[in-house]
Amino acid sequence: MKPANAWNPRWRLLACAAPAAVFFAAFWLLPVVRLLTLPASKGWSTYFAVLTDSRYLQSMANTVALSVAVTLATLVLGAAVGIYLARHTFAGKRMLLSLLTLPLSFPGVIIGFFVILLGGRQGLVADIGDSLFGERITFAYGLLGLFLAYLYFSLPRAIATYAAAAEAMNMQLEEAARSLSASRLRVARDVWMPELAPTTLACGAILFSTSMGAFGTAFTLASKFEVIPITIYNEFTNYANFALAASLSIALGLVTWLVLFAARRFGANPVTR
Amino acid sequence: MRKNTQPRAPFLLAVTVLVSIFMIAPMLLSVMAGLVNNYSAGLKSGLTLRWLGEVWENYGGTVGWSLALALACVVGTVLLGVPCAYALARSRSRAAHIFEELLTLPVAVPGLATALALILAYGQLTAFRQSFAFILVGHMVFTLPFMVRTVSSAFQRDDLLALEEAARSLGANFRQRFMGILVPAVFPAIVAGSLMVFTLSVGEFNLTWMLHTPLTRTLPVGLADSYASMRIEIGSAYTLVFFAVILPMLWGLQYLANLMQKRHGT
Numbered sequence: 001m002k003p004a005n006a007w008n009p010r011w012r013l014l015a016c017a018a019p020a021a022v023f024f025a026a027f028w029l030l031p032v033v034r035l036l037t038l039p040a041s042k043g044w045s046t047y048f049a050v051l052t053d054s055r056y057l058q059s060m061a062n063t064v065a066l067s068v069a070v071t072l073a074t075l076v077l078g079a080a081v082g083i084y085l086a087r088h089t090f091a092g093k094r095m096l097l098s099l100l101t102l103p104l105s106f107p108g109v110i111i112g113f114f115v116i117l118l119g120g121r122q123g124l125v126a127d128i129g130d131s132l133f134g135e136r137i138t139f140a141y142g143l144l145g146l147f148l149a150y151l152y153f154s155l156p157r158a159i160a161t162y163a164a165a166a167e168a169m170n171m172q173l174e175e176a177a178r179s180l181s182a183s184r185l186r187v188a189r190d191v192w193m194p195e196l197a198p199t200t201l202a203c204g205a206i207l208f209s210t211s212m213g214a215f216g217t218a219f220t221l222a223s224k225f226e227v228i229p230i231t232i233y234n235e236f237t238n239y240a241n242f243a244l245a246a247s248l249s250i251a252l253g254l255v256t257w258l259v260l261f262a263a264r265r266f267g268a269n270p271v272t273r
Numbered sequence: 274m275r276k277n278t279q280p281r282a283p284f285l286l287a288v289t290v291l292v293s294i295f296m297i298a299p300m301l302l303s304v305m306a307g308l309v310n311n312y313s314a315g316l317k318s319g320l321t322l323r324w325l326g327e328v329w330e331n332y333g334g335t336v337g338w339s340l341a342l343a344l345a346c347v348v349g350t351v352l353l354g355v356p357c358a359y360a361l362a363r364s365r366s367r368a369a370h371i372f373e374e375l376l377t378l379p380v381a382v383p384g385l386a387t388a389l390a391l392i393l394a395y396g397q398l399t400a401f402r403q404s405f406a407f408i409l410v411g412h413m414v415f416t417l418p419f420m421v422r423t424v425s426s427a428f429q430r431d432d433l434l435a436l437e438e439a440a441r442s443l444g445a446n447f448r449q450r451f452m453g454i455l456v457p458a459v460f461p462a463i464v465a466g467s468l469m470v471f472t473l474s475v476g477e478f479n480l481t482w483m484l485h486t487p488l489t490r491t492l493p494v495g496l497a498d499s500y501a502s503m504r505i506e507i508g509s510a511y512t513l514v515f516f517a518v519i520l521p522m523l524w525g526l527q528y529l530a531n532l533m534q535k536r537h538g539t
Contacts, residue, residue: 009366012447013359013360013363013364014360016357016359016360017356017357017360017361017372018419019352019353019356020353020354020356020357020417021357021372021376022377023353023413023414023417024375024376024414024417027391027410027411027413027414028379028387028390028414030394031387031390031391031393031394031395032382032386032387032390034390034393035386035389035390045402062316074288077288077292078286080284080285080292081285081288081289081292082280083285083288083295084285084288084289086402087282087285087287088282089435096293098495099293099296099297100292100293100296100297100301100314102300103296104472105472105475105476105519105520105523106476106515107477107478107492107493107496108474108478108479109496109497109500110303110493110496110512111302112500113496113500113508113509113512114299114300114302114303115299116305116500116505117299117302117306117505117509118299118302120296122312122503122505124302127438152295152296154297155292156296159292161479179428184282184284192380202284208334209381212383213382213383213384213479214479215330215383215385215479215482216478216479216493216497217480218484218495219497220501225303229385229431229479230415232385232389233385233483234387236389236483242389242393244348244452245389246389246393248469249383249385249386249389249390250386252385252386253381253382253383253386256381256382256383257378257381258509260381260383260422265445267479
């Protein structure tokens with residue numbers, strides 16, 4: 001008999017969790033506690049820089065507005081595509097679905113580059129505009145470019161989630177509504193929306209939080225429209241202003257965590273999806 | 274081949290077509306751009322493998338390092354995550370709940386913040402800071418919750434509790450039960466978790482860009498570097514390398530995982 005066998009099961013569970021706990025404490029908890037305390041060294045007001053300095057406030061407001069807009073647009077488009085794909089069978093549907101969800105494994109920088117290919121100075125739209133109107137239209141580096149890039153990385157998740165949820169939807173309710181001559185819009189509003197509400201909440205929360213923290217895409221597009229991850233990056237690397245970068249990171253982390261937390265309180269579990 | 278009972282949905286069809294074009298056109302465009310002589314002249318300038326060759330010369334190393342890092346990340350999260358998943362599945366105490374909650378935080382908090390925290394805490398340890406281990410640690414912190422959650426929900430199955438109990442009554446010690454019964458039973462979940470961890474690690478940029486040094490570059494870091502400083506053809510060719518190396522690998526692993534699920538899954 002090994003002594004381990006005589007152990008209290010509680011100790012055994014503790015021993016099982018210990019390696020992960022030690023690793024997590026050393027490489028996440030401890031560094032994050034340091035990050036949390038760092039702004040204090042420059043005075044307590046550093047914590048509120050995001051609220052008191054108009055430049056940072058503007059950057060935060062930009063990021064939140066952009067993320068909300070992208071989340072809403074993605075939910076509508078993703079739901080439409082997901083429901084359509086779940087309801088109709090056609091040749092090549094599996095192929096199409098796998099192509100549409102492929103970008104889930106792309107790093108954000110690739111998506112930024114895609115937008116440059118579409119709307120950059122040598123981009124597709126610039127070429128088309130040149131031959132049609134004699135004007136090179138570029139949108140990659142502004143608000144529209146960022147919006148499209150964020151949309152591009154959000155859509156695959158929404159499509160996959162809604163396609164799965166729509167498969168599981170109850171067709172009888174919808175047929176009943178139709179037989180009572182409800183219009184398409186009413187069916188969408190009164191049957192689809194309530195049935196898909198939990199999916200929408202969970203998916204929306206995770207789309208919002210990934211948009212808030214999306215660094216690679218914004219970094220590639222090196223935009224004129226400043227978002228908070230880029231502000232943090234600039235403070236840290238260009239100005240070596242560590243305390244401020246830490247304070248802004250805390251603000252960003254708080255916003256995304258709060259949204260995910262609220263979604264979970266309302267019964268959705270976004271992180272495991 | 275629409276089923277007759279299906280309602281016609283012209284609006285949904287239009288949205289689906291438009292979204293599909295929006296999603297797929299950039300992929301085709303970038304594959305094309307990596308293979309032509311001159312991007313602004315288009316296909317007329319002829320096809321070439323020259324840019325691919327240049328990318329391989331400059332950035333070939335990043336491919337191997339990315340794959341090695343992802344593999345190490347899988348091994349690390351399995352070693353740390355599987356026992357931890359067991360502990361969390363069997364203990365429903367308050368402390369376990371809080372620990373699970375904490376463990377998931379790195380997913381909710383933006384990668385940039387985690388990276389800054391790591392640099393602030395360990396940036397002074399030069400040897401560590403300048404090695405791939407620094408990036409590996411960041412990737413593992415970020416991917417560990419995915420492994421733990423996937424495997425933990427597999428451990429919670431009722432029939433497993435009964436099996437473990439039966440083995441115990443037959444005198445099997447904990448190590449025998451864990452390696453002989455529990456791990457084989459949750460093996461499909463471990464494979465699924467590994468696949469997720471591998472995919473996340475290979476594409477990770479938000480953390481990696483902050484954690485990398487000129488000597489420790491991964492594929493996504495190299496991509497950002499080439500986009501910023503090189504011709505559009507080089508950037509496209511590099512993207513093509515990503516597609517050609519990573520995607521077949523992910524598909525192959527996915528296929529293996531499905532196969533395993535069918536054979537060993539219950």
